[in-house]
Amino acid sequence: MKRPRFAKAASAGIGRIEKASSLDKPSYAVETAIARPSQIAGSPAEKAGNVLHGTWYGHPLHPMLVTLPIGAWTFAFGLDLLAVLGLRSKGVERSAELALKAGAAGAVVAAAAGLADWQHTNGRDRRVGTAHALVNTTSLALHLASVALRDRGHLGRGRLASAAGWACLLVGGYLGGHMVYRRQIGVDHADRSPEPRDFQAVLPVSELEEDRPLRVEIRDEDTRQNIGVVLVRHRGRVQAMGARCSHMGGPLDQGWVLNGSLVCPWHGSRYDLESGWPTSGPSTCPQPRYEVRLRDGMVEIRREQEPGDEIVTAADIDKVPPLPDGVSFSKKANEVLFEHHELIRQLFKAIKNTPRDDPQRRDLMRILASELEIHEHVEDHIFYPAVYSVSEDVPIAHSEHRQLADLLAKTLKLNTATQEFEEHLQALYSAMDHHAGSEERSMFQEAQRLGDARLRKMGQELERMLEEQRTSRAQRMFRDLKIRLLEGL
Ligand code: FES
Incomplete structure (x- = not known):
């Protein structure tokens, strides 16, 4: 090793x-x-x-x-x-x-x-x-x-x-x-889970005493973690911020209130109760903040968005404009992409089942490389921009595309008859299956928020682009040249 x-x-x-x-x-x-x-x-x-x-x-x-x-x-x-x-x-x-x-x-x-x-x-x-x-x-x-x-x-x-x-x-x-x-000295240690996206009841108001911080927890199902939130009743108003100090993770619920700020018991950073910003260091980073409302004797909280957050909320989903009536297309975008995932999976199987010394393996490998490239192209140009407003999975999907492209480049360079090729092919399959599987389990479900008509219209655009990518002479030549270059000519 x-x-x-x-x-x-x-x-x-x-x-x-x-x-x-x-x-x-x-x-x-x-x-x-x-x-x-x-x-x-x-x-x-x-x-x-x-x-x-x-x-x-x-x-x-x-x-x-x-x-x-x-x-x-x-x-x-x-x-x-x-x-x-x-x-x-x-x-x-x-x-x-x-x-x-x-x-x-x-x-x-x-x-x-x-x-x-x-x-x-x-x-x-x-x-x-x-x-x-x-x-x-x-x-x-x-x-x-x-x-x-x-x-x-x-x-x-x-x-x-x-x-x-x-x-x-x-x-x-x-x-x-x-x-x-x-060692993560100087980085943000607060929990910045986007949950809860909608108001969630966390505690009876009667349990809060003036200026006595109290910890409650909310659940983030994506990360499978409980997130601590500290509630403070101060001058008749209830405030909420992340319970884990952004400086080094100190327990703010064990801190105290001083001059309208919550003081961290570890190094004394003070956070303004209204805004969550540090009024005194060593912390430099604001605490996650939560909107608070009181309903039926309960404290309800909702995570406040921060600048740059790419969080999908119910309000974002409501903003998706409906398509006019009477517009009808056949397959939905996720169905088109799922079929393409299956085609790629079949290509992997075909390569695995072809004897190592059969030259057809190289040809199949080139078809696979071409289909992977096309798949990345149609997702990047049509699907991801459309689902960006309703799914938080797009940035990681882009990273996975890069990972797939790197692995593909390494695999194409190898002799298809070698054990090293087998290992790389398996790694490439695992990366593809992970990527496709997480899209099928999560992003395709979230894409349903765009509505049936929009997904069918997108499905038609995807099919058109898939066809164009496969049949266009210029596109084919360009792809072939790229594959040959990756193979080392
Ligand atoms: S951990 Fe809170 S001030 Fe250092």
Whole structure:
């Protein structure tokens, strides 16, 4: 079995850092050194903290600021490389030094934002964060040393120092990437289920006490999870937001109300009860919000849509305009596509049942490739745009098409008589069957919301396009050429 050696070695290295408890004592001493003055300064320090976290702009600030040293120091490194390769001029030298200084200034600001976020980490994440800070501080020191050496006329040594600093930057970036992409520090931890799409009764109003957060749960059948929602009665109104804190997943239902905000018990982020937006960090991301109404003594909630949400609601379905009376076509779109799925399944069977050394296997493989391509084309051009307003499955269906195209390209390159081809053919079949099966189980059902007449009209358009794709000389030539190119001519 192939092993990604670098990834394994890096993962083992980071694992050692994560277990390095010797980093804890100094790191908590640093945290105390940051926390005490802020506690003494009070509100101005809190405001400064919110600026550094990025609470004011809705995203962590640190990732944006790190682009300053990365960009400037990489630019300087590139100029040094050009100079070493022979492009020497005073202008290049001056530009490199200027970039080093600009990068150093950016690094200091980025470090301040990073420090503000880091103080709220603990355990293994804090240790990796400490290592990340130490490596980046070394990088800063080397870049500053480079500037000093260049100023004293030691250009060669200055370039060596900044090259070493740039290498440290890569290591620091790797550690930072581990914290975000592997350990999910700084990403949104709230549950953003679209449920409930319509008002759902969750609790008798009488059970809510003023300013006492209470957790209720709703069910998301798609993900098969229960989603926690925290209800708060405040000044006579009931408010609802996601119970899992977007900062690091703290239980907001165990928090408390202060100045019209709900405070997270873990790191003290405060969320405005009316809007769900953080009024104070470290959180930068709003909580999912729910509309609330009181009916028959019960609290009913409905998920509020967020900008960019692609959630299908009953209101969206009502917006689908009806077709005029008297319009009638034969098959519905889902029936046409289902038939095509079946044809593709039969083609797979035919290839499997053809002896390995029979050259007909290659011909059948080309027909299969052609039909898969046609299928993707008609779905992308007719079906998906039409069902987008009534089904949330379209984005994943596009991803599955890409997955199928990649697998098909790999399979076409193989000798059809080999075991490797058999394995790839099976993988391709599994990917196709999964894609077709999930459309048949979910998207085709949701498409019924478009109405019978519209689906039949679309069915006719699909049949027309299928026919056109198969019979058009130009389309056939283009497809054949593509298949031959994928086969390696
Ligand atoms: S989990 Fe950190 S503030 Fe809520």
